[in-house]
Amino acid sequence: MPVEGGEESLVLDQARSGYWDLLEKGICFIDTGGAPQLAIGFFNFATRQVTQLTKLEKGKSPVGAPNLAVSADGLWVLYWQADQIDNDIMLVESFR
Numbered sequence: 001m002p003v004e005g006g007e008e009s010l011v012l013d014q015a016r017s018g019y020w021d022l023l024e025k026g027i028c029f030i031d032t033g034g035a036p037q038l039a040i041g042f043f044n045f046a047t048r049q050v051t052q053l054t055k056l057e058k059g060k061s062p063v064g065a066p067n068l069a070v071s072a073d074g075l076w077v078l079y080w081q082a083d084q085i086d087n088d089i090m091l092v093e094s095f096r
Contacts, residue, residue, distance in 0.1 A: 011027075011043070012027055012029065012043045012050070014029060014031045014032070014041065014050070015027065015029035015030070015031075015043075016030075016032055018067060018068070019032060019067060019068050020068060021068050021069055021070040023070055023074050024074075025044060025045060025046065025074075026042050026043045026044045026045050027042070027043040027045075028040065028041070028042050028053075028068070028070045028074075028077060029041055029042075029043065029068065030056070030067070030068055030079065031052075037055050037056065038055070038056040039052050039053075039054065039055045039056060040052070040053045040054050040056065040068075040077060040079070041053060053077075056079070056081070067079050067080035067081075068080075
């Protein structure tokens with residue numbers, strides 16, 4: 001929604017909750033849709049264009065895991081990556 005008021009409009013539909021960070025000049029986000037490989041993108045407020053910054057080596061993170069932070073100067077991006085997710089079921093006999 002414009003600061004002066006008025007109609008709201010969609011700015012960016014590639015970013016999901018927890019997968020983006022707001023910067024002074026735009027939005028840095030993990031693009032989770034469409035392509036088989038995840039990528040980090042940047043939506044520029046001035047140009048209203050999305051630029052792909054890099055592709056990520058590993059697969060998707062678990063749904064709902066917040067996983068992106070960008071330094072205030074915009075030079076560093078920190079994201080959470082799941083290399084392997086396992087669950088073990090164990091039987092414990094004579095447990096009291």
